[in-house]
Amino acid sequence: MSHPWQPQPPQYGQQPQYGQPPQQPGYGYPGPGPNMAPYPPQQPMPHGYPYAPGFPPPGGAQPGRAFFLGLIISMGLGLAYAGILFAAHEDLSRVGLQVSYLACAAVLAVVVGVVTGRTGGREAGPAVWAAVLAALGAYLGVANGYVFTLLDIGGTDLLETMLDNEPMAPHKFWWKRVDAGFALAGLAVAMVGAFAVNRAVSKKQPH
Template sequence: MQPPGFHPYQPGFPPPPRRGGGVKAFLFGWLISGFGATLFAGLLVASYDDLSKIGLRVMYVVFALALALAVGSVAGKTGGPNPATYVAPALLAMAATFLGTANGYVFVLLDAGGTDILEAMLEHEPGAPAEFWWKGLKGGIALLGLAVAGGGVFAVGNLVGKRQRQG
């Protein structure tokens, strides 16, 4: 029982600040990651005629870094200072770096040869998009992109979340 006239927040004092929401960080991370993966696949289709293997690798790492900055800043802003809220957005960004490249490969096949080539590829080698991601990016670069995306989201989210708490 509370004493008469007791209020959890006395007049003149603001309520404590909200801590942030992991659900918001997840949803916005999912939206930005999906948009980023689609955008990267579209860039691959638009530039596959002029893109060298080194250009592809550089573009992949730059994409992973840009995605980490975008997803990390939104996750830090919506998730607050709690580092546990950056885990799911980091995993989503890692998945988006992989899916952007693999889907870009599929879109390039569709653009270059139509549905017949895509159907033949999927019938005989259904794992070809993932194989392109691994072999086309030379394994180490593929893993570097995943590390940049995941670690970058966590680092940027942590910085933005701490600044939000201070400011």
């Protein structure tokens, strides 16, 4: 049931009722007058949300964000693996170290590749960053695990003495204790895997 006492909003292209002036959008922007066409409809975005013409829709490729997310994830997983080595160093055999290192490299490849592929777009740059960051995380995981273990065994005095006499001790531990072949294999797994995963994921993202 209609209520004639309620004022109705004026329609574009008609004179206002009850002597009221036509509604204006405000902020100094001229709205359509009595003899002007209504505002053109807004263009919908791919997901159905309107956006102003001349501005790109939200989302899309963000290479900078992909790099920083990949870096954070790489460092975080590397530190987590170092913590595992620190907690298990008394019981972990050399074979166990090698297997866990390769597993860490594979996990880094998948996680870093997926995250950078979803945010970095289809360019080759984010895929290269993903490969480098995944390999860096695997390497630092072993090196930091060695440092954490030295701190647990002899405290800061042992660590300082070791690093004063052999500054490259963490690197040599990675190269010799893991074994050169396994050390390089882990880097290859991390780099090739992260690159491939990134490219596969990025191709499925919208332009």
